[in-house]
Amino acid sequence: MFKKLMNQNALDMHIVSGFEVKQKAKKFEDQGNKVIHLELGEPDFNTPANITQAGIDALIRGETHYAQPLGILPLKEEISKYVKKYKGVEANPGNVIVTPGAKPILFYTFLTFVKPGDEVIIPNPGFPIYSVLIKYMGAIPIPLRTTEENKFRMTLEDLEPLVTSKTKLIILNSPNNPTGSIIEKKEVEAIAEFLRDKDIIVLSDEIYDRLYYGDEKIISIASIPHMREKTILLDGFSKSYAMTGWRLGYGIMHESIAKVFNPLIVASNSCTNTFIQYAGIEAYKGPQDDVEKMKAEFKARRDLLVGGLNDIPHVSCVLPDGAFYAFPNFKWFGKGSDELSNYILENAYISSLPGSTFGVDLEGYVRFSFATDRVNLNEALNRLESVLKKVKS
Ligand SMILES: Cc1ncc(COP(=O)(O)O)c(C=O)c1O
Structure with missing residues (x-):
């Protein structure tokens, strides 16, 4: 009954969001596996302290x-x-x-x-x-x-x-x-x-x-x-x-x-x-030093992740100019992007977003966020290389 009453445009709305994949990854975490989260579009840094303090001060002042x-x-x-x-x-x-x-x-x-x-x-x-x-x-x-x-x-x-x-x-x-x-x-x-x-x-x-x-x-x-x-x-x-x-x-x-x-x-x-x-x-x-520090760290992570992806046989990845995402091409492995993202999650415990989430004709791509530290990124690259070896061998 509800479906009939609803705005029909609302019915086929579905986004494979970072929120959804994070939930899916939880199943593997509950089984005791360390999942590396590359699905989320948010910085892993804390908000700079001066900004947080300004929010607290305003709250205490009664800006409510x-x-x-x-x-x-x-x-x-x-x-x-x-x-x-x-x-x-x-x-x-x-x-x-x-x-x-x-x-x-x-x-x-x-x-x-x-x-x-x-x-x-x-x-x-x-x-x-x-x-x-x-x-x-x-x-x-x-x-x-x-x-x-x-x-x-x-x-x-x-x-x-x-x-x-x-x-x-x-x-x-x-x-x-x-x-x-x-x-x-x-x-x-x-x-x-x-x-x-x-x-x-x-x-x-x-x-x-x-x-x-x-x-x-x-x-x-x-x-x-x-x-x-x-x-x-x-x-x-x-x-x-x-x-x-x-x-x-x-x-x-x-x-x-x-x-x-x-x-x-x-x-x-x-x-x-x-x-x-x-x-x-x-x-x-206020001071912008924290923004600059975060940016420098993102740049180092970008170079690490994209360099590492391009070193994996049959993977290619364009060097992103900005933001904190890499969008590598895994077409050689012959999997659709949903299948690929699931395969990487289930076998390497790396969560990502399938390329097809981001538009049409994007099978074979996956989005990795590099808003996580370099230790995690190195580990993700190692895991990825070893599970990809098994795909076509
Ligand atoms: C391209 C783009 N535009 C807008 C937004 C929205 O940002 P906000 O979290 O401030 O709503 C995002 C967040 O992921 C984004 O990636």
């Missing part, structure tokens, strides 16, 4: 009441300064919306801009939440396939043929989850030029942009003056400041869009937790 729905002014001011400094994006507090984690920005954007039948271009491989929400709206996710040969980087050449009169929104995600690829500056500029006269909104998901290991600066499309008004920029504190469980994120957008998001926020969660917003101020205002 409702806040303004779009966020407290001092945090919105800090965010405006931050996006100017790190992304070259002009913003004032009227352009900022503070949310519990960055994900609600996706929700509000789709609810506001996407109607049934509209098309939304998404990166493929890409963050699975995009397509789930788009389908929920009755709209159509259009995968922009990036290739291993091009280091999974999105280009205008690949984007252009996908744009139709039904295209409402394009999602950019640089660095990308699950490949860590960036969109090169020249491509961001070319995409911006292509979109100059088009009525298409861009959602620029920049949640990993502080975790970038290259030399050439990555640029936000919102820093290009004519794109500022058409772009909804998504960012937050989860990844760069190791604050996943605090739930603190934000969007930068034209003031008229922020006004439309306001009632959605009031109706859904009223506001973002008040004392946590003070921790966010400290994160942006």
Whole structure:
């Protein structure tokens, strides 16, 4: 009976999430095995102490009441300064919306801009939440396939043929989850030029942009003056400041869009937790040494993991430009990615996410997160090499 009553778009929603795989791994842990967790998209570091302290201080001070729905002014001011400094994006507090984690920005954007039948271009491989929400709206996710040969980087050449009169929104995600690829500056500029006269909104998901290991600066499309008004920029504190469980994120957008998001926020969660917003101020205002230390460690882990994967016969892995994910190719072993991820879990006790979670035509890929220490990564590489030897022998 329930099925008949439900929104039919809701019925075939299923994401193989890190949460689900973690639960699956528990079975092996309960049997006494040491599982190496490479499925989770969250830093293993603790939140820097000064940030935690600012949250505690605010709590003790009594910052425990409702806040303004779009966020407290001092945090919105800090965010405006931050996006100017790190992304070259002009913003004032009227352009900022503070949310519990960055994900609600996706929700509000789709609810506001996407109607049934509209098309939304998404990166493929890409963050699975995009397509789930788009389908929920009755709209159509259009995968922009990036290739291993091009280091999974999105280009205008690949984007252009996908744009139709039904295209409402394009999602950019640089660095990308699950490949860590960036969109090169020249491509961001070319995409911006292509979109100059088009009525298409861009959602620029920049949640990993502080975790970038290259030399050439990555640029936000919102820093290009004519794109500022058409772009909804998504960012937050989860990844760069190791604050996943605090739930603190934000969007930068034209003031008229922020006004439309306001009632959605009031109706859904009223506001973002008040004392946590003070921790966010400290994160942006305080010393940045911890962010830099975490980044240096992620880079060392990336080199270790990706180097080790490429040393395993018949495995290839593109060096990710940013984020903390590797997306190796195991096609030679002839297994689908679900099967492969399960095989690795059951035989090597390494939990991962199957590549197929991240889009279409991704069989044979697996996502490993390197948000775990180097001892674990070394052990994972040893285990992996020995179980893969058994696959085709
Ligand atoms: C690409 C991407 N965007 C957005 C988010 C959402 O981040 P938050 O945890 O702040 O909601 C994530 C989290 O995994 C992500 O990988």
